[in-house]
Amino acid sequence: MPGPQTPASAPAPQRPDIVDVTLQGFRTEVMEESFDRPVLVDFWAPWCGPCKQLTPRLEKIVREARGKVRLAKMNIDEHPQIAQKMGIQSVPAVVAFVQGQMADAFSGAQPESEIKAFIQRLLGPGGVDVEALLAESQALLDAGQVAVAEAGFAQILQNDPENPAALAGLARCGLAQGDSEQAKAILAQIPEKHASNPAVAAARAAFALEEKAGAVGDMALLLARVETAPHDPQARYDLAVALNASGKREAAAQELLVIVKQDRKWNDEAARKLLLEFFDSWGPTDPATRSARRQLSALLFS
Template identity: 50%
Template sequence: MDTPILNEGGAGSPDADLIKNSTTADFMRDVVDASMTVPVLVDFWAPWCGPCKQLTPILEKAVRAAKGAVRLVKLNIDDHPEVPGQMGVQSIPAVFAFQDGKPVDGFMGALPESRVTAFIARLVGENADSGADIEAAEAALAAGDVNMAAQTFGEILQNDAENAQAAAGLAKCYIKTGDLARAEQTLALVPPAKAESAPVTSAKAALELARKAEETGDVEELRAKLAADPSDPQTRFDLALALNAGGDRQGALDQLLTLVKENRAWNDDAARKQLVQLFDAWGPADPATSTGRQRLSSLLFA
């Protein structure tokens, strides 16, 4: 029976402010703007998706039980593919948590009720207790102040050992300093229930990229090699990884998108797959991710 997933919580429903269906046109209002005052869960689903039919009623029940601490917005990806496409949704069901206008957590697949309830409780609790500290730590990391970021993430973890966002942030600090072993150890401490959350997935992708970058070589040497043979796909691929490791995200995008355009089939679609991993590592809120996804879509669907 498919009826529960189509419950829209219309204007006359007591759930109207808690649970609603949205569209591409209304996504900014229903999700981004609304999340400035209360966390908003976005449920990406489709009518043909069996696991979605299992998950959505569980989400609705958990959101009602939270009594206004969180809202749920459902988006049918068949009718409205633009937003999930920009956010890199590869499979459904996919749930993203928005807070302060940006995605802060999420998970894939149909989780049992206990894990959905724990996810919401963690989201609300972490936003209340440590959201400002995490935002400050992430800002410090983005600004290159790795020591300050690591110290703040570490303090958060001392008070909340299961804070997946802080663990992911601390792991990224270790990655920045080249201590990949400690980054891996930090991610291994994340509880299994949070291992698929968006921040942890991003940190894992960043760790794998860092390992690949260790094998690629020097940027200038790769540039010279590519200049000598512009048709060499492996050198262009390696240069993209080296550029990303050096912080040149735009340069990495340019090289991989060129490879997609000129030789997409190379190495089993490796350039496109590498772009997806970059987007995972950078996170959906990063401007490079948004730009890269748009440029990739233009190439694939031109």
Template identity: 50%
Template sequence: MLFNQAGQATSAAATGGAGGDLVTETTTQTFMVDVIEESRTRPVLVDFWAPWCGPCKTLGPIIEKSVAATKGKVKLVKMNIDAHPAIAGKLGIQSIPTVYAFVNGQPVDGFMGALPEGQVNAFIERLVGGPADADVSEILAAGEVALSEGDVAAAGEIFAHVLAQEPDNLKAIGGLVRAQVQGEALDEARAILESVPADKQGDAAISAARAALELAEQAAELGDLVTLEAKLDLDPTDHQSRFDLAVGLNAKGRREQALIHLLDIVKRDRAWNEDGARKQLLQLFEAWGPTDPLTLSGRKKLSAILFA
């Protein structure tokens, strides 16, 4: 990083040096375009710095060199937090230098402090490279496993890693949305879905992600699950409380219990609420995916009830 006489950073792009448009400055007003929108096409590193920060001056040339070595796969954006403190405040940044990596409009990784060149290179390689011989389908499968085990952070990182290489990978987009949903970041999930082109909205992965989001939004409007369970204890034929409890249980990751409650309603009174329990089951199956073991067993149990 170069510093002018006023002590302010000037990127390689600003000075006409190596790196070109791979290194730029941003402001609060241009952050959306410089970082959020740009990160939908390639990973963007945001270096939060200040003129008085010694370690920032150490990290600057290291991270610029590392980004230049990617030959366009990664962009570096610098933000002076003294001049533009709002974004750093929203991200909860308390010390600098801090670097955030954005992919597909979301922060997916980061580090603090003036790391040595080797660690900076490893950070960037992890962001754009991943396992040398791993097939994308294998990486996506690992993301699904992490999600099924409730490791939302790991799942989000895996899907974001795929998107760093393939920004239009619909399975990765859908996986990232479902990770956000499971992490209760519903606004972020909705924003990702809205960014999907209209002609791709019908894709199975996107439909599953949308179903998961809709179910989570539905659950957010419910009351306390303990109260619903108490109502059922008093009246096992209270289908509305059982239905609401199933929606809430699914949102908490207790999917098998949700399935049991909805199947119970179908068995007791299929016509209830205009076939509402069966329709809710179909939405669950869509959100879980056609090959999910619980989807497969749930469909068999539903068929057994319907055709008994």
């Protein structure tokens, strides 16, 4: 009679990225797992309001990491021993384990950008998704979160010191913080072979516009000049420079479009050329670029 069939080797069960951990499972789910990937332990409690804000953010970011990191959630009301041993006095608190050891920690309901930066530090250079971090840092810069954006660009440069987009981003952070000398020094580091890189072109255009803005004077005086002399192209040109420097892109473009409409060839087509500088600085997908480019085309080819 034939013996029992040996079953084919089954694939190893996939280890989940998000788990609820108990005191009994802490060694396996956290300590041993941390030898394969960083494990974030989220210490929380049902009565904690900020915990209800932080935990969904952690879950979202861990899912986006696609297996590079695990989240282990520990209810301190049910399992207080680990938190007490680590000296955790308030929640939410997150402790990261790497290679069986505590590696880093933070407390409070941190924003997504800070949590992502925290995880990237744990993963190290090999775990950095450069394109994703570039896009995120640029979005943060556009949203005015300059310090967080600067940290993102700097992290990319730690792994790739000549990354032109990251250098350009760092230069734009300097401009946003009013440090044009820092921006100038960073832009000077970028080799000319990267001059056509869109981020580099945009940063250099932004720097040139910043220098122009410093020479045109007070916004209120410029507005008064245009009101009293609406057909003075230089007044409108200077006002456009000042408006752009203050972030009023659509208004700046409209002043230049008026000049093009009134006197297209004024000062060797200076208004059209400045609009092109604006487009380079704003980027091709910016709504102000798209709108003004359509209007400029209509004027030039009408």
